[in-house]
Amino acid sequence: MIAEPAARPEPRQAVPTTHDESRHAPGDVTxxxxxxxxxxxxxLGRLLxxxxxxxxxxxxxxxxxxxxxxxxxxxxxxxAPGVGKSTLTDRLAQIATDDGWRVAILAVxxxxxxxxxxxxxxxxxxxxxxxxxxxxxxxxxxxxxxxGLALAALAAVRLLDATGHDLVIVETVGIGQVEVDIARTxxxxxxAVSPGWGDAVQANKAGLLExxxxxxxxxxxxxxxxxxxxxxxxxxxxxxxxxWRPPVALTVATTGDGADELFKHVQDHRHHLRDxxxxxxxxxxxxxxxxxxxxxxxxDELCEHPPERAAALFAQVAAGRLAPxxxxxxxxxxxxxxxxxxxxxxxxxxxxxxx
Amino acid sequence: xxxxxxxxxxxxxxxDPQLGQPVRVVLAKLGLDGHDRGLKVVAxxxxxxxxxxxxxxxxxxxxxxxxxVEQEDADxxxxxxxxxxxxxxxxxxxxxxxxxxxxxxxxxxxxVPELDLERLRTAGVFAVLGPGASATEVxxxxxxxxxxxx
Numbered sequence: 001m002i003a004e005p006a007a008r009p010e011p012r013q014a015v016p017t018t019h020d021e022s023r024h025a026p027g028d029v030t031x032x033x034x035x036x037x038x039x040x041x042x043x044l045g046r047l048l049x050x051x052x053x054x055x056x057x058x059x060x061x062x063x064x065x066x067x068x069x070x071x072x073x074x075x076x077x078x079x080a081p082g083v084g085k086s087t088l089t090d091r092l093a094q095i096a097t098d099d100g101w102r103v104a105i106l107a108v109x110x111x112x113x114x115x116x117x118x119x120x121x122x123x124x125x126x127x128x129x130x131x132x133x134x135x136x137x138x139x140x141x142x143x144x145x146x147x148g149l150a151l152a153a154l155a156a157v158r159l160l161d162a163t164g165h166d167l168v169i170v171e172t173v174g175i176g177q178v179e180v181d182i183a184r185t186x187x188x189x190x191x192a193v194s195p196g197w198g199d200a201v202q203a204n205k206a207g208l209l210e211x212x213x214x215x216x217x218x219x220x221x222x223x224x225x226x227x228x229x230x231x232x233x234x235x236x237x238x239x240x241x242x243x244w245r246p247p248v249a250l251t252v253a254t255t256g257d258g259a260d261e262l263f264k265h266v267q268d269h270r271h272h273l274r275d276x277x278x279x280x281x282x283x284x285x286x287x288x289x290x291x292x293x294x295x296x297x298x299x300d301e302l303c304e305h306p307p308e309r310a311a312a313l314f315a316q317v318a319a320g321r322l323a324p325x326x327x328x329x330x331x332x333x334x335x336x337x338x339x340x341x342x343x344x345x346x347x348x349x350x351x352x353x354x355x
Numbered sequence: 356x357x358x359x360x361x362x363x364x365x366x367x368x369x370x371d372p373q374l375g376q377p378v379r380v381v382l383a384k385l386g387l388d389g390h391d392r393g394l395k396v397v398a399x400x401x402x403x404x405x406x407x408x409x410x411x412x413x414x415x416x417x418x419x420x421x422x423x424v425e426q427e428d429a430d431x432x433x434x435x436x437x438x439x440x441x442x443x444x445x446x447x448x449x450x451x452x453x454x455x456x457x458x459x460x461x462x463x464x465x466x467v468p469e470l471d472l473e474r475l476r477t478a479g480v481f482a483v484l485g486p487g488a489s490a491t492e493v494x495x496x497x498x499x500x501x502x503x504x505x
Contacts, residue, residue, distance in 0.1 A: 044455075046427035053376060116377060117402035121410040123423060130419035137426055141407050143377070 002350030006088075029057070033064040036163045041136065044163055048138050051155045062155055065162035070283075072104075072161035073270050077176035079207070083192045084218035086125035087253035088262070089171050093135040094128045096167050097262045103135035104165040106156055108149070108172040108182060110143040118142075122171065136165065142178070151293055153182045174208050184211045185286045187279065188269045192216040192261075195224035198231070209235070212246050214265045220250035222259065244272055298335055310334050366384035378501040380431040383411035383420050385444045394435040395429040397464055397493055401433075404494030417451035424452075424459055431481075436465040446478035453479070464488070 029050065035043035050057035075092070077085050086107065093103045107122035120139035123129055129137040140156065142149045154169065160168045170186060172179040184188050191212035209215075209232075217228045232248045240246060247265045251258035273279035302310055313330055316322040382398055385390055391413050398408045409427045411420065420432060432452070436444055445463050452459050460481035467475065467483050475483055481500045486491055 041422070041425040042428075045426050049428040111377075111407075112402060112405075115405045117405040117407065118377075119398050119402045119408045119410055121412075124412045129426075130415070130422065132418075137423075139427060141377070225426060269491050276432050 018067055027041035029060040029064060033061070033163075036159075037068075039164075041078045044136065044159075045138070047159055051159055052140060052143075052152050054152065058152075058155060061159060065155075065159045068162035069158045070161065072165050073188065073266075074157055074161070074186040075167065075169045075188045075190060075266060076172070076183030076194060077169060077190040078180060078211075079192030079216075079218075080174050080194075080197070082172050083194045084251075084253040085171050085173075085192055085196075088120040088190075088192060088216065088218060088251060088259070089122075089169050090126040091251075091253055091256050091259035092129050092169060092263055092266070093126070093167075095259060097128065097133070097135060099263075101166040102164060103167045103169065104160040105129070105135050105137045106140060106153060106160065106168065106170045106173060107137065108140045108142065108153055108170065108179065110179075111143050116143065135169075136160070149178050150181050150185070151290070151297070154185060154290055156210065157186075180208055185289060187273060187282065188213045188266055190214045190216055190266075192218050193228060193232075194219045195228050197228060213244065213269050214262070215246055215248040216251055216262060217248065218251050218253050221255075223253045225250055242268065242278055243276065244278075257304045302331060302335060307334065307337075377406045377407045378407060378431065378498055379409060379427060379432050380497050380501070381409045381411060381420060381423050381427060381429045382433040382435070383415040383423075384413050384435050385415055385417065385420070385448060386438070386440065387414070388436060388438040389413065389442070390437040392436070393437065393503060394433075397433065397435065400490040400493050404490065404498075406497060412493065416455050417448050420448065420481065421451055421455055421457075425455075429459065431497050432459055432461045433497065434461060434463050434465075436463060436467070439466075441465065441467050442471055442474060443504060445475055447479045449479040460503070462497060462500050464493070 029047070032043040032047050035049055047061050050061050052058075075271075077089055077092075078083050089107070093105060096103050105126065107120065107126075109118055109120045109122065111118040118141035120141060122139055123137060126137055128134040133313075136161075138156065140153060143152075157168050157170055170182060172182050174180055174183065174191070183191075189211050191208060191214075195217065215232050217225050217232070219225070229250060231249050236245055236248075247268075247309055249258055249262045249265055249312070251262055253259065273282065284288075306314060311330055313322065313327040317324050317327045380401060380402075382394055384394060394410075394412070398410050401408050409423060409424055409429060423429065424432060432448065434445060434448055441463060445461065449461050452461065461479070462482050462484065463475060463480050464484040467485065472483055482496045484496060488496075
């Protein structure tokens with residue numbers, strides 16, 4: 001693989017500048033964050049736990065991370081179960097590491113909706129993760145949070161970014177809207193398929209495939225790989241977005257064939273984003289999306305655990321005395337009270353972000 | 356079953372399942388030991404009991420397990436041993452955990468003769484689960500290890 005000097009990320013300041021917001025942080029977050037920035041895996045592991053749990057701890061981590069985030073290139077990789085995402089992720093991480101990038105991986109797997117338990121098995125495929133000097137790998141279970149997962153994953157990516165990783169790869173199973181959303185809110189989204197996945201008609205259906213900046217046909221040593229590529233190219237012939245035609249890479253992740261080419265595509269896309277205004281536009285869209293998700297979470301909470309006044313409004317609608325739209329308008333007022341109640345949490349992050 | 360002293364309970368370090376935070380357990384086989392069927396069954400038992408299993412699988416080293424424990428901020432290490440090497444492997448894992456300055460409890464599952472149980476406990480293994488252990492017992496033991504309870 002040819003490494004252009006410009007492709008390599010600029011070195012970043014390892015130690016964060018101190019800011020006087022530690023008064024909000026529960027005790028050890030500031031210390032842990034400094035340790036994490038200096039490469040302390042255990043500190044970073046603990047901060048990710050805070051992030052995953054949400055609440056004041058997560059907000060304190062977000063406050064610490066926000067000013068230092070933005071330097072990493074974030075790659076989302078998604079596709080059907082068993083298509084080879086983890087193995088591909090491992091290959092990409094190895095190539096990038098050899099090229100001088102500091103790599104972190106966030107592997108998201110579903111929790112059981114019945115028991116809340118999960119088997120997070122992505123590390124099995126990530127051989128490089130077990131080696132010294134390999135990427136930082138964190139497994140995350142969806143924990144049955146509808147909007148929460150996406151928020152936790154975004155916050156985790158931001159933390160990995162802020163602690164000095166140059167490339168953050170987020171791997172999700174492309175089965176649910178939330179998982180697809182996570183992969184989509186990356187700088188570069190890779191959609192992986194395997195031979196025999198479908199035909200030209202499937203390729204033109206709306207959904208997952210529209211999200212791709214790069215396509216991968218993995219298991220390309222199997223029959224039907226060139227057919228899969230042809231169908232994807234045919235779909236792309238009919239139109240693509242943002243002045244970027246997604247390339248279609250053929251890979252055999254188990255042997256590493258084609259992985260260099262895939263990494264080259266990632267770098268090309270990164271350059272494409274940076275040379276145009278596309279990166280700033282995309283990130284601005286993602287930030288707006290993230291704020292909207294937080295707002296949504298409040299709305300969900302208001303409706304799922306209605307305080308007395310909200311419950312009274314629901315009852316009035318049920319009794320036919322109030323129009324649903326009118327109740328919603330009044331509930332918007334309740335939302336303000338709810339956000340005041342959570343004020344400690346919300347304002348902390350809110351004030352800090354106004355840098 | 357006797358275990359090491361309770362885990363340090365600094366701010367945010369408590370992992371009480373009652374508080375809705377799933378226990379995270381790393382499951383692995385250490386060294387040359389090819390029988391992973393039991394480990395897969397245990398992974399499934401723990402999943403069904405509501406725990407989060409970080410599955411490492413076969414041919415791990417104490418170092419690779421420790422690395423995963425740090426990155427994943429795991430509460431418990433579950434080692435599956437079927438090659439008769441438990442008297443070497445399990446104490447090595449406990450020692451590696453302690454040397455690293457961690458207090459992550461180690462639970463052993465697999466074939467361990469009655470005779471060796473006491474030696475494993477003395478070496479600091481939190482508990483040993485044999486072939487007859489029920490799903491409830493497995494989950495209870497791992498939860499107890501996470502909570503630092505005997």
